[in-house]
Amino acid sequence: MATVTLSAVTKSYAGNAVIHGIDCVIEDGEFVVIVGPSGCGKSTLLRMVAGLEAITGGTIAIGDRVVNQVEPKDRDIAMVFQNYALYPHMTVFQNMAYGLKIRGLSRDAIRARVDKAAEILQLGALLERTPRQLSGGQRQRVAMGRAIVREPQVFLFDEPLSNLDAKLRVQMRVEIKRLQQRLGTTSIYVTHDQTEAMTLADRLIVLNGGIAEQIGRPIELYERPASLFVAGFIGSPAMNFLDGAAGDDGRVVLAGGTVLAATAPAGSGVTVGIRPEHLVPAAESEAAAHLHVDMVELLGADTIVYGTLGEGGPALLLRLAGIAQIAAGTRLPLGFPPEQLHLFDRATGKRL
Amino acid sequence: MESRSGHLSWLPHLILVLGLALVGFPIYVTFVGSTMTTPEILSGHMSLIPGGHFVENYLAALTQGMPQLSGVPVARLMLNSLIMALSIALGKMLISFLSAYAIVFFRFPGRMVCFWMIFLTLMLPVEVRIVPTFQVTANLGLIDTYGGLAIPLIASATATLLFRQFFLTIPDELIEAARLDGAGPLRFLWDVLLPLSRTNLAALFVILFVYGWNQYLWPLLVTNTASMTTLVVGIKSMLTVDANTPWHLVMAMAILAMAPPAAVVLLMQRWFVKGLVDAEK
Known part of the structure; x- marks a missing residue:
């Protein structure tokens, strides 16, 4: 577990700034949702925390360690992708075990961790299947299992529910919330769906055009939106x-x-x-x-x-x-x- | 597969049978010839029923030194062909897999220049550059060696492009997931890319093996001694201008030359079709 500290984080591509200085301290165990319309830079911000995008300016720290120059694998994070990004040729077990295998854990330790995650996510019966034999919701759970087994300090979710149908999305949303409460791991979650954002978040970051319009608890944002953008974005039907x-x-x-x-x-x-x-x-x-x-x-x-x-x-x-x-x-x-x-x-x- | 019932169902079959007969008949005649003696073949009314010299002819072809080939038996030529075809196929796969990997997954200066240079070689058929290639091979002392037979044919733009297209279909998120899992470039290559490419590799192996096995012009140029030449070239050497051509042995050699590529295609058929047809995703 750890805090995540963003200090004046900026990002530009070939001189075009897409993130204009974000400051935020994400507390240990907190569930923070970054929400905004497409193209607002929310995924970019998450990917910068993950280390998949270089940081142009400012610093990102996980715990006490500034991770600007740290490789993704050494940041002690786990990420769940929108399209799951499971290895198609590996079984569910192998998918979850792969990262642990690379880290050199013993066979027994891997088995124990995967079994524990599989039990939490009710994947026990599916361990020997390959991703193509799974439904969308099951694949999503495997992707989360792959994150859990690493026992990271921070979970990163990049629109993990966007590829699911509406009913499953609601169900998985509840599961993610429960899981996070159970594990107590600091989580950053990106979505464009304001319902998802309101229901999951301890705190919300509303991002618009690379600027954090407002950071606060969902109800605060609903009751006292700091700007027209936040007012129009949070709440359905819109204000x-x-x-x-x-x-x-x-x-x-x-x-x-x-x-x-x-x-x-x-x-x-x-x-x-x-x-x-x-x-x-x-x-x-x-x-x-x-x-x-x-x-x-x-x-x-x-x-x-x-x-x-x-x-x-x-x-x-x-x-x-x-x-x-x-x-x-x-x-x-x-x-x-x-x-x-x-x-x-x-x-x-x-x-x- | 769509099943078609009704009055026209015999038509596709008829066309297939006709096509098969057209392609298969010459091969059958060759086979029949390989079981006879030369006088029987040249008698002017050759039987279409296999003769009684099957074992004898093939044993002779495989083990006896051929006077036309300076006393080298066909078994040696087959071995040469096999080594050449395997080296070309495996070498091309290795080189093109690695170069496509570099071009698709790494950002380095001159990446696109490299890509276009590889692509440009597609425009130049082997025959156009055969003289300079021969010069280089000769200067390197590779005449009459397996290296000389195989190496100049290994560079392959086609296979590189095939792998490049396949690699481009791999989602970025999969690569990123591997990075987060801590897989470095080589591990990613070995643990993810290679298993995902196996149907492509199989299809390519079949195509390239047949391509290598059937080479004629290059082995003809680059080998001088009979013991280093290939089976395909050897068949041509057997055809003498006088009436002494041992046709029964030539026929047997032709069948022997066809057998390994046919075996490769048959054995790998399932993979071959899969690699060409499905993207497996």
Whole structure:
């Protein structure tokens, strides 16, 4: 077990910077998820920790040791790849044992470790099969087994569930979480799926264009997103954004003229964010605005209402718990609970 | 395989049988000739039923010194052919496997230059460079040696390209997984690349063995003494301009020359087809 310390880590390819200085201390035993859209540099960052990509600037330390110049095999890490990367000509047992064999462990020690990992992952019956005889979920488990047997200080996961179907993905997600809790090994996990990120992470790093937009616990990010990007990325359906401005008295007024119970520095352009689940239907007399409903999705557990704020105004999503019978074309009075409003500077995208 | 029932099912069979007869008949005649005496063959109405001199002819061909070959028996020529074909096949596989490995998996200055230089040699058939090659071989004192027979034919662009294409299909993540497992370049070569390439290697071996065995022009040039020449060249030497050609022995030699490549193809058929057809992934 170990901490992983990233200090001002940068990466550029032929002068093009793709990672712009990341600072983060990952605590011993912590499960950190790096999340972001494709091309944001999240895999590059992980591969730099693994030693598969050179570090352009800054340092990465595992435990107390700076590993910038350390070979991947000597970093005491294990990595699980998106396409599993199992050796196709080796059996499950050989796949898991290969790294241990190279490290010169005795035959008995290898057997013991593989058997233990196989038991944890319920692979006992599959040890003599080759990867092509396994299903996707089983291959994924073998890939994790190969990581576990090494008993590394850090697990690295590079979108390990992306190749699985939706149902299996949920199941494996739970398994990974359980496994990590059981082993207590520091883990870094890369994904573009915000549900995976929210459910697995002790802490999240939201990466956008090579910059860490925000680092924090999933609920912190949900409740207090530091930027427009994080606000839009975390949470599903995504947060509603409305243009507004602060008047001379600092009161925020939406483009449609709705006055909100929130203040911002006078005269500034503001983007107001509110999550679909935080908008509430209000009594007609107390309505701050009206939603012109144009579509309703009944999902059973909740209802998603699509519409616009006022006639022809900005698009707005509303999520109601349970089944709500609302017809398209309805004019729905809405309230904006002041404590659920997120205000962002329109120019910088930062939280106000 | 798609099974086809109905009124046209005999047609593919007919075509196959006709093709087989067309290819097989001359070989059959050769075989029949190898079981007869020369007067019987030259009688003008040669029988198509094998004669009674099978054992006698083949024993004579294999063990007796041939006057046309300065007293060297065919067994010696077969050995020469075998050594040459094996050296060429194995040498080509080794060289091309290693060069493809270097070109695909390593970043070094001039990598693409190396690749294109190998590729360019494809444009030059052996015959075009045969005079300079002979000169070099002669200067190295390799005339009438196994080295001279095999080494100049070992460099192979085709096999290098084949391996290169195959290596390029190996996912980067597999290479990275091996790196994380602590496998260095040689271990990766031995533990991962070689086992994954075995069907390719088998297919290549078959093709290259036949190629090496059937060489004619190069062995003809590079060998002067009869005891170093190959079977294919030897057959030609047996054909004298006068009427003294021992046709029964020539026929037997032709059959003997066909047997090893045929055996290699038959024995490795399964691997051969697999290597050409499936990518095993």
